Amino acid sequence: MASALERLTLLRSGQLKGCTELSLCDAGLEQFPREIFNLGDSLVKLDLSRNKISELPKDIHKLCNLRILFCSSNCFTVFPEGLGQCPDLSMIAFKQNAIRTIPEGSLPPKLRWLILTDNKIEALPYDIGKCQHLQKLMLAGNCLMALPDSLRECVALGLIRISANKFHVFPQVLSSLPNLAWLAFAGNQFSDVEASRRFSQKEAIRLIDWSELVLHEKLGEGASGVIYRGEWTRSGTGVLKTAIKLFKGAVTSDGWPHNEMEASLCAERHLNLIPVLGKITGHPTNAEGLVFDLIDPTFTNLAGPPDMTTCTRDVYLPQTAFTVNEILRCARGIASAVAHLHSHGVVHGDLYGHNILISATGECLLGDFGAASLFDKEDINVSRVVQTLEARAFGHLLEELLTRTRETGAEDAKRIEKLWLVQKQCVHPDIFFLDICSQLDTLV
Structure with a gap:
C-alpha cells in the first residue's frame, strides 16, 4: 500500500483521477x-486526519x-x-482539534454522524435542528x-455523548x-456531584497492589484502555486468573476513563455483569486500572459494533441465528x-449487542462501562429519562435478536409473539426494567 506522501505525489501528478477514496x-x-x-466527480471519502490543517476551502462543496x-x-x-x-456529506469527524465555534449554516443537510470529541466547543449552532437525518452526535x-x-x-438522533463537558444541570431537551x-x-458538574456523594458513602473499595499482579498477553x-490476561497472587489463597484493564487517561469518544472506573465500581455484583475484583494501586507510572474475573473463552461477542452504513445499529454475521430459549x-x-x-x-x-458476551446456550454477560454514568435516583425527572432511554436501547437489542430467530414450532411462535409485544413497549417507552423483567419472567 502506498504511503500518504506517495499518494500525495500521485494526486499532484493527476494519476488518481476517478478514485472514490483518498x-x-x-x-x-x-x-x-x-x-x-x-x-x-468521483471522491466519496476523504481522510485528512493527523495533519496540521487549520481551514478548508470555502468552495469545498465542489466535491459534490x-x-x-475525516479531519x-x-x-x-x-x-x-x-x-x-x-x-451529500453525511459523516464528519473533527475529533481532537481546537474548535471553539461552529458557525450557523455550517452543518450539511444530509448529516447523519457528527464526531466533535475533544475540542473546545462552547455552543452548538441553533440551526442544528435542521439536521433531520442526524443519528449520532x-x-x-x-x-x-x-x-x-x-435539538x-x-x-432521528439515537446516540449522543455529552460526557466531560461543563453542564451544571441535566439537559432536559434530551427527554x-x-x-x-x-x-x-x-464528567459534568451535575454528575460529578453525584459521584462524589456516592463515593463518600460507599464501603471501602478493595485495593490490589500492582506487585500482586502479573500481566500476560493482551x-x-x-x-479507554487495554485489557490483558493476568494473574493475581493473593496472600494465603493462591493464584487467581484475571483480566486486568489499564486505563489510558485521555478523554475518549465516551468520556473520561476515570468515570468508567467509577461506574464499574458502583455497579456491584450481579450474575450477568463481569465481576470487578478490585482497583489497582501502586502502578509504577501511576496508571489507573481494574481487575476483573477472567471470562471463559467460550463466551463470544453477541454482535459487532455499528459501521458507517448502520450508524447506530450493530452488525451481525449473516449466519447468526438464535433459538427462542436462547x-x-x-x-x-x-x-x-x-x-x-x-x-x-x-x-x-x-x-x-457488541458489549454483550454470550455462550452457546444463551448465557450472557454485559460489559464495557465506557459510556456509563451515575445518576441521582431521587431526582425523578433525570431518573425517569435515563431509565426509559435505556429501555429503548433494550428494545432495539430485542428486535435484533427476534429478527434472527431460528425455525420454531407453534409453542415457540406464541412466545415470539409475546416477546414482540415487550419489544414494542420498550421502543415507545414509559416502562422501567423491573417491569420488563416481570414480563419476560412470565414467558419462561
Whole structure:
C-alpha cells in the first residue's frame, strides 16, 4: 500500500483521477491540497486526519459526491462553514482539534454522524435542528454548558455523548428526542456531584497492589484502555486468573476513563455483569486500572459494533441465528443486569449487542462501562429519562435478536409473539426494567 506522501505525489501528478477514496493521513499537510478538486466527480471519502490543517476551502462543496470526511487531529479552531453546502456529506469527524465555534449554516443537510470529541466547543449552532437525518452526535470532551432547544427537532438522533463537558444541570431537551436510546453524560458538574456523594458513602473499595499482579498477553484494546490476561497472587489463597484493564487517561469518544472506573465500581455484583475484583494501586507510572474475573473463552461477542452504513445499529454475521430459549435467556439476563444497575444509580449508556458476551446456550454477560454514568435516583425527572432511554436501547437489542430467530414450532411462535409485544413497549417507552423483567419472567 502506498504511503500518504506517495499518494500525495500521485494526486499532484493527476494519476488518481476517478478514485472514490483518498487518505492523506500523516502527510505533514498545513493546507488543503487544491489538487483534490480534480477528483470532484468521483471522491466519496476523504481522510485528512493527523495533519496540521487549520481551514478548508470555502468552495469545498465542489466535491459534490463527498459523503465521508475525516479531519481529526488537526489544527482547526473554527468548524469549516463551507461544509454546510456539501449536498451529500453525511459523516464528519473533527475529533481532537481546537474548535471553539461552529458557525450557523455550517452543518450539511444530509448529516447523519457528527464526531466533535475533544475540542473546545462552547455552543452548538441553533440551526442544528435542521439536521433531520442526524443519528449520532459525539460531543464528549468539550466546554458545553447547554444544548439548544432546537435539538429537539433532530428526531432521528439515537446516540449522543455529552460526557466531560461543563453542564451544571441535566439537559432536559434530551427527554424530548423520540429515538434517543444511547446517552453518556458522566464528567459534568451535575454528575460529578453525584459521584462524589456516592463515593463518600460507599464501603471501602478493595485495593490490589500492582506487585500482586502479573500481566500476560493482551486480550483487547478500546478507546479507554487495554485489557490483558493476568494473574493475581493473593496472600494465603493462591493464584487467581484475571483480566486486568489499564486505563489510558485521555478523554475518549465516551468520556473520561476515570468515570468508567467509577461506574464499574458502583455497579456491584450481579450474575450477568463481569465481576470487578478490585482497583489497582501502586502502578509504577501511576496508571489507573481494574481487575476483573477472567471470562471463559467460550463466551463470544453477541454482535459487532455499528459501521458507517448502520450508524447506530450493530452488525451481525449473516449466519447468526438464535433459538427462542436462547433469546429469552439472553433477554432476561440483560434486563435483570440493567435493572440491577438502575437500582444502584448507574445507567450503562451503551446497551448494545457488541458489549454483550454470550455462550452457546444463551448465557450472557454485559460489559464495557465506557459510556456509563451515575445518576441521582431521587431526582425523578433525570431518573425517569435515563431509565426509559435505556429501555429503548433494550428494545432495539430485542428486535435484533427476534429478527434472527431460528425455525420454531407453534409453542415457540406464541412466545415470539409475546416477546414482540415487550419489544414494542420498550421502543415507545414509559416502562422501567423491573417491569420488563416481570414480563419476560412470565414467558419462561
